[in-house]
Each structure stands twice: as structure tokens, then as C-alpha cells.
Amino acid sequence: MTNTTHTTPRAPVGLLTGKVVFITGASRGIGAAAGRLFAAEGAAVVLAARGIDALERIVKEIRADGGVADAVTLDLADSSNIRVAVDRVEELHGRLDGAFNNGAVIQQPGPLDTTSDEDIDAQFSVNFRSHWTAMIAEAALMRRTGGGAIVNTSSIGSRRANPALPAYGAMKRALNSITETAAVTWGHEGIRVNGITPGGTATEMIDAWEAVSPGIVEANNAATPLGRMAEPREVAEVAAWLLSDRASMVTGAMVPVDGGAGA
Template identity: 85%
Template structure:
């Protein structure tokens, strides 16, 4: 495997020069076919990482991989169904087969529920939210940490949500599972710290992704309302969320573990 570590002419996607934040690291990313995950794939490779991208949409993943390789980066695609624990284990195992180790993991994949109040949320929605937004992260973290221990440590970042930090009447099951994710993120950080595995979470606010577009289609006006609640006065771009994940995965964040970092333009302040 040849890893491109010459960042002289690379940028982070905004025109800013890449600084090699993740040089030499192997990073696994779920939910990598679109939105924050796709932005992370491009940013992490610009910053020197070799990435293994996982999602259900393998066609979309292959397009991202092709683009990264065309820029001299190292990327591979693996299919994953986050509702299937065996599929998650197989995807992480594939990362081990490709690179022999794992230095970082960005557990970003998620499912959105059908918007609606708690008393009309279906059993099917609750089951899906549990499987994808909670249990999948538990499974992924466990197998990722096992692989990281073999290399002497690593870093994990879980994507939670601003909706996990307060009441979430529009998305009650989603908010509940993301709050549970916060708990296991903190627990994993304390449990695995002696093995030099750092675990942190990010809690994005409104972000310009396909997920919020689907919410807008179901609940017209949600984007406008979200912007109105955000002191910075706009939605985040996916890359802006990925930037925080990149720092948390890097050695620059070597003393940060068990943190839930807001990336919400001040909406949660």
C-alpha cells in the first residue's frame, strides 16, 4: 500500500492548506456515501489518512473512492448495513485485512425517524432507531477498539446530535437513541482510556445534508426555524462538522476523551 503523505499542494476543501493532521493514520468511516461522512472522507484523505468507507450505497461510495484516488489519496469502499451486527463486524474486519490495523473510526451513519410526536411514533421507527442510531455504534465501537488495541491505541468519534441534549418532541425516538449514544460514548472513554483509546462525540446542529432535506419535505419550514434558532444565522456545511471530527481523531486532541463537542453555531448555548 502506498500512502500519499505529501500535502504540499493539498487543501482541506476550502482552499486552506492541509496540514497533515491525520498523516499515516488508517480511519474507518460509516455513513460515508453522503453528507457529513462523504465530506469526512475527502477531508481526512486530504489531511493524510488512508480511509475505509462504509455505507449501504456502494455505488455512491465507489464514486467517492474514485475521486479520492484521482487526487492521490488512499481509499477503499466496503458495504455495511448498520442494522445488522454481523455486517458491521465484517466491514471493520475488511479494514483490518486492507491495512492490518485501525487508528481511527468515525461512526457517523444514522437513520432519521418519521417526524411526529412521541405518542404517534411507530414501533417500527423505534426499532430502527435503536438498531441504527444506538446498537450499531455499540457494536462498531467494540470491534474497532479490539482492532485498535492490537496497535497500541486509537481514537473513535461518534456522531450524535444537538437533539440529544434537550427535549426533542419532533423526533423523540431519534433524540432518545442519540442521548443513549452520548452515554455509551462517555462510558467507552472511561473504560478504554487505560488502553490508550480515546472516545469522543460530536453533536451537530442543523447541517445542510440530505437528512435535513428529507425532514424539510416532511415538515415544511424546519430549515427556516432551525436557522432562526442558530446564533451564527445559517446551517452548517458538512465539511464544517467533519473538521471537528478530524481534530478529535488527530494526535492534536491527545488529552481529549469523553467529550461531547457541540458543532451547532451556538444553537445549544
Template identity: 85%
Template sequence: MTNIIGSAPIGLLTGKVVFITGASRGIGAAAARLFAREGAAVVLAARSTDALQRIVTEIRADGGVADAVTLDLADRASIRAAIDRVEELHGRLDGAFNNGAAIQRPGPLDTTSDEDIDEQFAVNFRSHWTAMTAEAALMRRNGGGAVVNTSSIGSRRANPALPAYGAMKRALNSITETAAVSWARDGIRVNGITPGGTATKMIDAWEAATPGIVERVKASIPLGRMAESHEVAEVAAWLLSDRASMVTGAIVPVDGGAGA
């Protein structure tokens, strides 16, 4: 029987400083807790400072090392300031999990608003570009590191329900692969993950806008259920760890077989 509760920590990220965006909820919050349990000193970033602080308090109470920084993924200066804060706190950066996601109003391509397109561009594409380059600059000072970008199963095929979201996530896959090749000689590995249906607030919002979508998504997943946020975070943890030392430029599905 599949264990979906989580595994005992093994020190996968011991000694590493890891920066996590979108860390106030969903996959990002699960990653914050998991990475800290696996030994990382984590710096959590999101717009919701109160939610971040609750997670930081929880991690510290469990003996982990955690700090929070306010971050607006639509603001390039805010992203760069957050990376500067990581340097102030720890003097280096070993891993980054770029996990922000904007929610698009579901609908066909020809009725997608300019505002939706602009938001998807700012949050799901440009923010990653800005974050990756700032993260890489800090990583180079200490011999390298690893970056993981959260893309989506929607980037791997036609996406009639979320066309702008899918388009920007596909573009994210491209710069993930390009960065992996460009920065390999700097000792920086760059990979992406493509979650499928995952039990998060984004799916809840999609269900509210399109009733029945959750059941349709579940029906498309060979494993027969949605992923839990921590299951997606587990894959990111491995990619950020030294166990994945020969893995770069990969776009790893975390979708229960839905994309197979």
C-alpha cells in the first residue's frame, strides 16, 4: 500500500541553505517543512507574511532553522531583495525552489483577458527568470548549487482550459533547460517538476469556477487520486540534494501517470 503520509527524514539536505518561494501554502509550505526536517536552513518567501511566520515558528519549535522574507513575484526588485536577504542571513545559497503560481481564470484562449495573460507572464515566467539569475549569482560565489522550478502538467500538452497558464509554464520549461546548459560549468544544476492534479487551493479555486473538474482530474490519473503537496515536495527535495548530482536539465513529471 502506498504511503502518502511522509517518510522519516534522512538528512537529505543537511548543511544546505535553501530558498523557497510561494512558501506560505500548498506545495511551498510542504516543501518548507520537509526541507527543514531534512536538515536545510530554509528561507521562506511569499506575500503573506503572517502565514510565513506561522510556518517559521513551527519549524523552529521542531529544532529547525527558518526565516521569512516578504516577496511579491510580480515585482522584480522584490525578488532581488529577497535573494539579498538570504545572503545577509547565511552568506550563501545552496538550493532554490521557485514555486510561485498565479491562478488564471479558466476559459478558452479567445476569451482569455489581457490581464490574465499579463499576470501569468509576470508570475509564472518573468519571476522565475529574475529569481534564477539572482540565485545563480549568489550560488556561484560558493561553488554552485541547485535550482528547481515548479512547472505543471499543463505545460506538456494542449491546455484549452488554462491557455495562458500552460503557455507560460511551457516557456518556463524552456528557460529551465537553457539555464541547466548555460550554468553547468558553474556547478549549478537546474531542473523542473511538472505536478499534475495536486490537492491545493489552486485546485479548489478551479473547482469553484468549474464544478466537477476535481473528479475529471482524478479520473485522468492512473494512480486514481490527487497528489498531496508533500509528495511533490519530496521530488523537489531529491533534485536539490546531492543524491541528484548528475541530474540537470530534466523536467520531471509528478502526476501519478497522467502524462504517460
């Protein structure tokens, strides 16, 4: 299991009050933390992932705390399914103010020359094309009500050579490019688009990597000035700020959330 130093959650301040926010990859990790946090900050959240049972548990938890939440099944490898999920947001709320495109899939760790065609295809469809498709659908809904904000989850691995996860790093770097391009393309319509580049984060994805490559967590902590993995909520906090009106002049940015590991 991953090893982190737990932080004390900050009290909600209504950062996203009145906003409708769509979250992909919301059944676990950063996405699940985002669902809970965004709802606590006042957003009506629509949580999307393949794991509908996990989503329903999170929705039940949010509603029990007085929040507004719904779940929708989503296969990020299926472009038509992405559009259906965004249409569901419109059916539920009639608008979309924020989108956190967070869903991703890890590749089988290994060097460039042993990466399979299947891994490359999966990385392309889920970690790159799905975000492209989602952003177009999200922007179409946002512009009907005067704009909104989109945040894409990239990775510290997009910023430098990534010999252990070459296809993952390549598609995340491509995601950085379309994030910046979308920001320039849609800025005049009041749609802000930013990305975050988390470093090592205590999620199931890192646990899976550690299982096949023992020592990954220890090496990450040693390479991180803050000396630990991020907690999912810490990453979600940055996304929440970028989606909020507090970040009204921020667009086209790729924000590191890596404890200084990329400095």
C-alpha cells in the first residue's frame, strides 16, 4: 500500500456554490476525492465512471451529507458513450459550469521497445482521445449559458522522458497540447481550460504499479522535496480552485501538483 502523511482537510468555503460540475474517473482515487470535495464546496456533481456500484456509494455518501450528486456510467474508450454522459448532465441540470476530465488508464510498465500495440491503443483512446471528445461536448453545453471551466488531469510524466511508462507519458503530453489549444480556441467564449500535472499520488493506480515494480513508492518519495505521495484530496483541491471563479484569469495553464518533484 502507498505511504502518505495525512493532511487535515480544510473546511469548505463555498468555492463552487451554484455550479454544476461533471467529473470523469470519479469512482476512485482523485476523481472520487474530487466528487466529495466539489460537493462539499457547493457544486452539484455528476460523477462518471465504469464502476457504477462504486459511484452509487459515493453519491449516497454525498447526499447523506446534504450535497447534490448523481451518477452516470461512462466508458472513456467509447466516444459515443462520452457524448451520452454529457447529454445526461444537460438532462439533469440543463447546464454545465465545470468539467474535471480525470479518468485515465495505466499502461503495463516497461521500456519503449516492449510496449505492446494494445497498450498504445488503450493509452490513445482513454488518455488522449477521450479528453478531446469530452472537451468538445462539454464546451458545447457550456457555451449555451455563457461559458465555464474545464480541468484535465495530465501527469508529471508528461513533462519529461518517461522510460517506465512511455505510452502513458506520450499521451499525457499530447493532452497538455490540446488543453492549451482549447484554452486559446475557446477563450473568447468565456470557457477556461487548464490542466494539472500530479506527481506520485496515493491511489489504486500507484498501488498497481508498485505491485509489478516494487520500490516505485520509495523512489517517488525520495525524489519529492516534500518527501511523500500526495493524497487524492490535495490534487482535487487544485482542480477545485481552477474550476472556481477565483481562477477567473487563469487559462491555458498546466499546474504542477507534485510536491516539488518536477522543479
